[in-house]
Amino acid sequence: MIRHVLESINGVGIFPMISLIVFFLxxxxxxxxxxxxxxxxxxxxxxxxxxxxxxxxxx
Amino acid sequence: MAVETxxxxxxIVRNFAVATIVWGIVGMLVGLTIAIQLYYPALNLGxxxxxxxxxxxxxxxxxxxxxxxxxxxxGVYYSIQRLLKARMFNDTLSKIHFWxxxxxxxxxxxxxxxxxxxSKEYAELEWPIDILIAVIWVIFxxxxxxxxxxxxxxxxxxxxxxxxxxxxxxxxxxxxxxxEIPVTFWKSYSxxxxxxxxxxxxxxxxxxxxxxxxxxxxxxxxxxxxxxxxRPVFSYRLSIVHFWSLIFIYIWAGPHHLIYTSLPDWAxxxxxxxxxxxxxxxxxxxxxxxxxxxxxxxxVREDPILKFMVVGVTAYGMSTFEGPMLSIKSINAISxxxxxxxxxVHIGALGWNGFITFGMLYWLVPKIFxxxxxxxxxxxxxFWTGTLGIIFYVLPxxxxxxxxxxMWKEFTADxxxxxxxxxxxxxxxxxxxxxxxxxxxxxxxxxCVGAWNLYLxxxxxxxxxxxxxEAAALEGxxxxxxxxxRWIESRAxxxxxxxxxxxxxxxxxxxxxxxxxxxxxxxxSSVKPYTPLELxxxxxxxREGCNNCHSQMIRPFRSETERYGEYSKAGEFVYDHPFLxxxxxxxxxxxxxxxxxPDAWHYNHMMDPGKMSPGSIMPPYPWLLExxxxxxxIPAKIRAMQTLGVPYAEGFDQQAVADLQAQAGRIAxxxxxxxxxxxxxxxxxxxxxxxxxxxxxxxGSKGAQ
Numbered sequence: 001m002i003r004h005v006l007e008s009i010n011g012v013g014i015f016p017m018i019s020l021i022v023f024f025l026x027x028x029x030x031x032x033x034x035x036x037x038x039x040x041x042x043x044x045x046x047x048x049x050x051x052x053x054x055x056x057x058x059x
Numbered sequence: 060m061a062v063e064t065x066x067x068x069x070x071i072v073r074n075f076a077v078a079t080i081v082w083g084i085v086g087m088l089v090g091l092t093i094a095i096q097l098y099y100p101a102l103n104l105g106x107x108x109x110x111x112x113x114x115x116x117x118x119x120x121x122x123x124x125x126x127x128x129x130x131x132x133x134g135v136y137y138s139i140q141r142l143l144k145a146r147m148f149n150d151t152l153s154k155i156h157f158w159x160x161x162x163x164x165x166x167x168x169x170x171x172x173x174x175x176x177x178s179k180e181y182a183e184l185e186w187p188i189d190i191l192i193a194v195i196w197v198i199f200x201x202x203x204x205x206x207x208x209x210x211x212x213x214x215x216x217x218x219x220x221x222x223x224x225x226x227x228x229x230x231x232x233x234x235x236x237x238x239e240i241p242v243t244f245w246k247s248y249s250x251x252x253x254x255x256x257x258x259x260x261x262x263x264x265x266x267x268x269x270x271x272x273x274x275x276x277x278x279x280x281x282x283x284x285x286x287x288x289x290r291p292v293f294s295y296r297l298s299i300v301h302f303w304s305l306i307f308i309y310i311w312a313g314p315h316h317l318i319y320t321s322l323p324d325w326a327x328x329x330x331x332x333x334x335x336x337x338x339x340x341x342x343x344x345x346x347x348x349x350x351x352x353x354x355x356x357x358x359v360r361e362d363p364i365l366k367f368m369v370v371g372v373t374a375y376g377m378s379t380f381e382g383p384m385l386s387i388k389s390i391n392a393i394s395x396x397x398x399x400x401x402x403x404v405h406i407g408a409l410g411w412n413g414f415i416t417f418g419m420l421y422w423l424v425p426k427i428f429x430x431x432x433x434x435x436x437x438x439x440x441x442f443w444t445g446t447l448g449i450i451f452y453v454l455p456x457x458x459x460x461x462x463x464x465x466m467w468k469e470f471t472a473d474x475x476x477x478x479x480x481x482x483x484x485x486x487x488x489x490x491x492x493x494x495x496x497x498x499x500x501x502x503x504x505x506x507c508v509g510a511w512n513l514y515l516x517x518x519x520x521x522x523x524x525x526x527x528x529e530a531a532a533l534e535g536x537x538x539x540x541x542x543x544x545r546w547i548e549s550r551a552x553x554x555x556x557x558x559x560x561x562x563x564x565x566x567x568x569x570x571x572x573x574x575x576x577x578x579x580x581x582x583x584s585s586v587k588p589y590t591p592l593e594l595x596x597x598x599x600x601x602r603e604g605c606n607n608c609h610s611q612m613i614r615p616f617r618s619e620t621e622r623y624g625e626y627s628k629a630g631e632f633v634y635d636h637p638f639l640x641x642x643x644x645x646x647x648x649x650x651x652x653x654x655x656x657p658d659a660w661h662y663n664h665m666m667d668p669g670k671m672s673p674g675s676i677m678p679p680y681p682w683l684l685e686x687x688x689x690x691x692x693i694p695a696k697i698r699a700m701q702t703l704g705v706p707y708a709e710g711f712d713q714q715a716v717a718d719l720q721a722q723a724g725r726i727a728x729x730x731x732x733x734x735x736x737x738x739x740x741x742x743x744x745x746x747x748x749x750x751x752x753x754x755x756x757x758x759g760s761k762g763a764q
Contacts, residue, residue, distance in 0.1 A: 018564070018568055022307075022561060022564065022565075023307055023308070026303060026304075026307055026561070027300075027303070027304055027307075030299060030300055030303040030304070031300060033299075033547065034296040034299050034300055035296070037296065041214070042295050042296060043291075044214065045214050045216060045217070045295050046285075046291035046292055046295035047291050048142055048212065048214065048216040049138070049141075049142065049216060049218070049281070049282045049285045049286055049291075050285060050286070050289070050290075050291060051141075
């Protein structure tokens with residue numbers, strides 16, 4: 001029954017392929033991007049949440 | 060560069076924090092009430108509005124959208140201003156967002172107890188409120204993107220990415236799952252039916268967990284954990300990989316809620332595969348959180364805030380390991396429909412969402428009131444009662460789940476069910492329900508102490524409504540970086556759009572085949588639309604929230620076909636707008652209940668379940684015997700169904716009421732033969748008609764009357 005349902009959709013096999021490729025590309029892209037990020041910038045970004053304490057003064 | 064002075068809006072943060080605590084206590088109190096009702100049904104005081112079926116959606120909606128929702132907004136409004144070095148985009152929008160959200164909560168509380176419900180889990184609210192939610196959510200989005208646009212910090216910290224994905228994805232999920240045809244102001248029918256409705260609902264339901272209870276709280280974790288630990292996150296690079304892999308895997312995992320149902324196998328397998336993959340990013344995030352505390356564990360011993368966060372993040376790790384395990388077919392076969400699911404979500408809700416929220420509040424309330432936490436001792440008390448509460452909550456439920464599931468599946472040597480009476484398996488686990496409610500009480504006690512502590516903290520200081528800050532304006536070209544990084548980062552808006560497109564593709568790839576299947580779901584020629592009386596009965600079933608305790612989906616196991624009858628087929632649900640498969644069997648499955656008992660049995664059972672099944676924990680529904688069937692809306696309901704493609708004959712809406720009365724007359728006469736005298740216009744007649752129809756279409760001639 002389920003096989004019949006599957007086969008009756010035109011080109012259903014392409015859907016899982018699309019999902020796999022999309023995911024693979026994004027994962028690879030992000031990894032490359034993250035690895036090539038300059039160290040100075042990573043440090044700056046990581047410290048963003050700690051910054052406001054030193055900048056702000058209570059009213 | 061010129062240094063600018065500006066002010067952070069702390070009043071909006073305070074407002075959301077107050078709402079978090081108030082709704083948290085309300086939502087948990089409702090939860091405790093229904094937990095007790097499971098072994099003491101009389102706690103509903105015989106009031107329709109207090110029955111388990113109506114309060115359970117109220118509990119889930121209150122803790123998800125009121126408690127966790129307001130907690131998210133508290134943290135987002137606090138952190139985003141500081142991370143972007145800017146005041147919120149527009150104070151009026153902030154206010155509309157706040158009051159609009161509280162209005163939604165109040166409307167939800169009122170309509171849910173009145174029985175105005177779509178029946179779809181965590182999306183029960185009816186269409187006018189759905190529209191209001193969409194409007195308020197968009198206002199929140201505008202306010203957030205507006206703030207991002209006027210920021211004084213070039214780089215967007217990873218927490219903000221989590222917030223953006225939350226805003227965008229929740230909007231999409233909410234809108235798609237709310238496709239419905241209004242019948243009256245407080246009644247609508249889901250656009251989808253049966254299998255398609257189920258897939259849409261659990262695509263929504265699963266991603267509500269992902270994008271309402273996970274991504275925003277990870278954003279909070281990435282901001283408040285470094286704050287509390289006074290050191291940056293363990294690995295910022297890991298946090299980025301965590302973000303992207305999490306959002307793209309999550310969107311696929313929805314079908315794992317429908318394993319062994321009539322959903323086609325390929326969709327189930329897709330759900331399982333992506334759920335198992337989810338372990339990687341989830342644990343990446345958990346480890347990133349915990350490792351942030353490297354070299355600071357001595358602080359954890361001292362600081363209740365860090366204690367809350369450590370246990371919260373650990374609970375995140377536990378439930379994100381458990382989730383994928385529950386997606387494996389053989390484990391799901393045991394866990395599904397049992398209290399295991401309830402235990403699983405409460406590790407997440409009480410441990411992860413609850414403890415991150417309280418950790419955040421203990422950190423933030425003293426800050427915005429310019430004071431110190433009133434009592435560290437009380438905060439520690441809250442932490443320990445909360446932690447013990449979670450343990451006392453989940454362990455009995457795990458025990459209950461295993462016990463009951465094994466009893467359901469137990470056969471005698473001769474091949475009969477060992478426990479053919481469902482009730483026997485319920486009575487066995489009643490002590491576990493008692494223990495669970497004790498755990499809930501402990502947790503709630505801790506929350507109340509916490510609320511008191513935070514109140515005294517606020518009282519000891521005064522609200523710094525507008526907190527002064529200074530930062531340089533964002534001007535000039537960005538610093539020299541590698542070409543690609545600059546190229547990507549200077550296109551944040553486009554990036555958001557593309558990420559959204561990809562997430563939509565994720566949903567579409569999963570669901571489009573299912574919509575295409577529509578014409579291909581093996582049609583069963585004997586499956587016919589409901590009669591007007593059955594439709595009225597079905598709406599009563601929905602109103603009373605029967606689906607909160609009874610499934611209508613028999614899985615293809617011998618233990619289930621022996622107990623309930625033939626397993627459920629996809630083609631049987633083609634006229635079910637909405638689907639009513641349910642997700643928990645507090646009572647037995649009802650898909651093949653039709654024809655199993657005489658009409659009089661149902662009459663007496665609804666009047667007093669304990670009379671027909673001694674020891675039953677189902678509450679009585681005496682008002683169904685008194686109240687009159689609403690037949691005024693029947694023509695409109697038939698027309699709505701016709702719009703949705705249900706093949707009623709042209710002009711049937713005008714004959715529907717007469718048809719309804721005729722069938723009701725037959726059932727009343729039948730009841731009279733069985734010794735029950737009741738007027739044919741009572742709601743019980745419609746409900747009996749529906750129950751007797753359930754699952755009978757494929758039984759051949761032995762069908763509905």
